[in-house]
Amino acid sequence: MVRPGFVWAVPAAIFFGLFAIVPLVFVAILSFTSWNGLGTPHFNGVQNWVDLAHDPVMIQSLYLSVLLTFLGVAIQTPMSILLGVWAAGHQRNRAILSAIYFVPLLLSSAAIAVLWRGLLDPNFGIPGQYRWLFGNGNLFGSQRSAIAVLVFVGAWQFTPFHTLIYQGGARSIPPVLYQAAQVDGAGTVRTFFSITLPQLRNSMITSVILMIVGGLTAFDTVLILTAGGPGTSTTISAYYMYQKAFQSFSFGTASAIGLVLALVATAISLVVVRATGYDKMRSTQEGL
Amino acid sequence: MKARPNYLAGLGAFIWLIIVAVPLYVMLQATFETQVGYGKSGALGFPSTFTLDNYINAFTVGFGHYFVNTLIVTVSVVLIVVVLVLPLSYAVVRNLGRRTTFVFRLFLLGLAIPAQAVIVPIFYLISLAGLYDKLIGIILPTAAFALPICTLILSGSMRDISPELYDAMAMDGATSTRTFFRLVVPLSKGGISTIVVFSALQAWNGFLFPLILTQSDSNRVITLGLFNFQTQYGINIPGLLAAVVMSMIPVLLVYLFARRALVQGLMGMGGK
Numbered sequence: 001m002v003r004p005g006f007v008w009a010v011p012a013a014i015f016f017g018l019f020a021i022v023p024l025v026f027v028a029i030l031s032f033t034s035w036n037g038l039g040t041p042h043f044n045g046v047q048n049w050v051d052l053a054h055d056p057v058m059i060q061s062l063y064l065s066v067l068l069t070f071l072g073v074a075i076q077t078p079m080s081i082l083l084g085v086w087a088a089g090h091q092r093n094r095a096i097l098s099a100i101y102f103v104p105l106l107l108s109s110a111a112i113a114v115l116w117r118g119l120l121d122p123n124f125g126i127p128g129q130y131r132w133l134f135g136n137g138n139l140f141g142s143q144r145s146a147i148a149v150l151v152f153v154g155a156w157q158f159t160p161f162h163t164l165i166y167q168g169g170a171r172s173i174p175p176v177l178y179q180a181a182q183v184d185g186a187g188t189v190r191t192f193f194s195i196t197l198p199q200l201r202n203s204m205i206t207s208v209i210l211m212i213v214g215g216l217t218a219f220d221t222v223l224i225l226t227a228g229g230p231g232t233s234t235t236i237s238a239y240y241m242y243q244k245a246f247q248s249f250s251f252g253t254a255s256a257i258g259l260v261l262a263l264v265a266t267a268i269s270l271v272v273v274r275a276t277g278y279d280k281m282r283s284t285q286e287g288l
Numbered sequence: 289m290k291a292r293p294n295y296l297a298g299l300g301a302f303i304w305l306i307i308v309a310v311p312l313y314v315m316l317q318a319t320f321e322t323q324v325g326y327g328k329s330g331a332l333g334f335p336s337t338f339t340l341d342n343y344i345n346a347f348t349v350g351f352g353h354y355f356v357n358t359l360i361v362t363v364s365v366v367l368i369v370v371v372l373v374l375p376l377s378y379a380v381v382r383n384l385g386r387r388t389t390f391v392f393r394l395f396l397l398g399l400a401i402p403a404q405a406v407i408v409p410i411f412y413l414i415s416l417a418g419l420y421d422k423l424i425g426i427i428l429p430t431a432a433f434a435l436p437i438c439t440l441i442l443s444g445s446m447r448d449i450s451p452e453l454y455d456a457m458a459m460d461g462a463t464s465t466r467t468f469f470r471l472v473v474p475l476s477k478g479g480i481s482t483i484v485v486f487s488a489l490q491a492w493n494g495f496l497f498p499l500i501l502t503q504s505d506s507n508r509v510i511t512l513g514l515f516n517f518q519t520q521y522g523i524n525i526p527g528l529l530a531a532v533v534m535s536m537i538p539v540l541l542v543y544l545f546a547r548r549a550l551v552q553g554l555m556g557m558g559g560k
Contacts, residue, residue, distance in 0.1 A: 004375075005383065008383065008464075008468075012375070015368075019410065019428060021394065021398070022413070023409035024406055030412070083297070086298060097301065101305070106540065108493030108514075110515055111514055114515065115311065117522075118518075118529055124326065124327055125525070126314075156311075160308075216402075217405060220495050220496065241404075242407070258404070261402065269400065
């Protein structure tokens with residue numbers, strides 16, 4: 001029996017180690033240094049961490065990150081479950097409709113954010129023409145409406161992806177369960193809550209984890225749509241990190257925020273996985 | 289068995305269709321209007337003028353050039369990913385030794401690393417290597433962050449090659465190199481096309497690495513061009529939207545001709 005040697009794995013391992021694992025170690029080290037982007041970083045102990053703990057913008061940004069992530073999960077999850085279950089069926093026009101559904105998935109976040117920035121422009125966009133609905137038409141003018149815009153655009157961009165996850169999940173539910181429910185005389189609603197939803201548990205865990213990690217780290221939409229404003233009222237932590245690094249050139253502080261984000265995202269994922277027993281790979285189809 | 293039609297889900301699907309389709313329609317019709325015409329007829333109004341100037345304008349502000357840059361980045365990323373992931377997946381599936389398993393675990397860990405969290409060290413390393421503001425500086429990290437998912441996808445599809453085929457190759461006295469080129473690569477075509485489409489999409493739509501690793505106009509890619517256009521000519525909405533449409537065209541073409549591979553690739557996007 002001829003088996004490929006370890007050497008086949010080496011090029012990819014080196015490449016990946018250099019650009020992903022090494023930076024991860026580096027971000028931890030840099031978080032204890034002061035570095036302005038030029039010259040060499042030098043150690044300054046826990047100074048960055050102390051500064052961040054006393055920085056009101058940082059504290060607020062953590063709250064905003066959690067708020068935006070929470071709103072994203074709360075809005076996208078029911079929507080994508082509904083759409084995913086629907087798209088898993090065999091309706092006549094489903095193929096054509098789902099082709100349109102998935103268009104947002106194909107676009108870059110930059111294109112999506114630029115598109116919505118244009119559509120929602122205070123002077124030339126949709127809101128300005130429907131003042132009875134949108135007030136003064138400037139959705140980027142107050143914290144409340146700016147957050148609403150970010151949540152809406154996030155949902156527009158990512159609901160199709162999560163719909164795909166639930167569609168896959170719903171397709172793999174064994175039909176025998178539905179037959180049994182029908183024999184028992186369960187209606188559509190009852191069937192949905194007693195069979196479809198519990199069977200989608202694994203899809204739900206995957207989808208929610210991805211939403212949490214994505215919500216905490218993505219800042220391109222914030223950068224293009226609101227630039228963290230008005231003021232600092234939509235400055236989420238990931239965007240604050242970007243500002244610290246590439247606008248105020250405090251790379252050490254930015255690394256500390258980056259490390260916090262990586263740790264929080266990993267921790268939340270682990271908690272979700274643990275709490276739901278996903279790590280034990282428990283089957284949703286016990287007894288089958 | 290088919291249950292009664294689910295009206296609630298159907299209604300949700302219809303509402304979602306409107307939410308997705310209306311902005312896309314507004315975008316498309318606006319690109320054929322003059323700036324004045326768009327201001328007059330409004331975003332949701334019926335177009336009052338017709339012009340191709342917005343697309344011509346997009347070219348004159350540099351989008352043709354950004355297009356070429358993005359194409360170079362995309363092709364290079366795809367090549368690197370395929371060349372690295374093919375042998376790695378072969379090793380993961382067929383060499384069950386401890387070291388290979390360790391590498392595979394490392395890649396799984398890599399799935400959880402958000403690229404955003406490590407932009408500072410990547411900026412540092414790329415600057416240190418003298419690759420700042422060069423296309424190669426975008427290509428390398430973009431390819432690296434596409435590796436974990438592509439390895440997961442490709443090794444998954446390689447597992448479907450039956451052991452008897454390997455045995456037959458061994459019987460003929462084939463080396464692992466010969467087995468790789470004669471058996472593994474031809475039988476992994478489906479998986480390969482999925483990772484090609486996935487990594488191409490990542491590279492084409494990538495914004496983060498170009499944003500922090502380039503600055504000059506000559507090395508600008510299309511996503512960064514959009515961002516730049518918006519900050520400079522933000523009030524020219526039709527011009528802006530024409531640039532957005534141009535950035536989408538290649539992806540939509542792939543969507544039309546390789547829908548299956550694309551949807552599978554998108555499912556893989558979950559990691560990012």
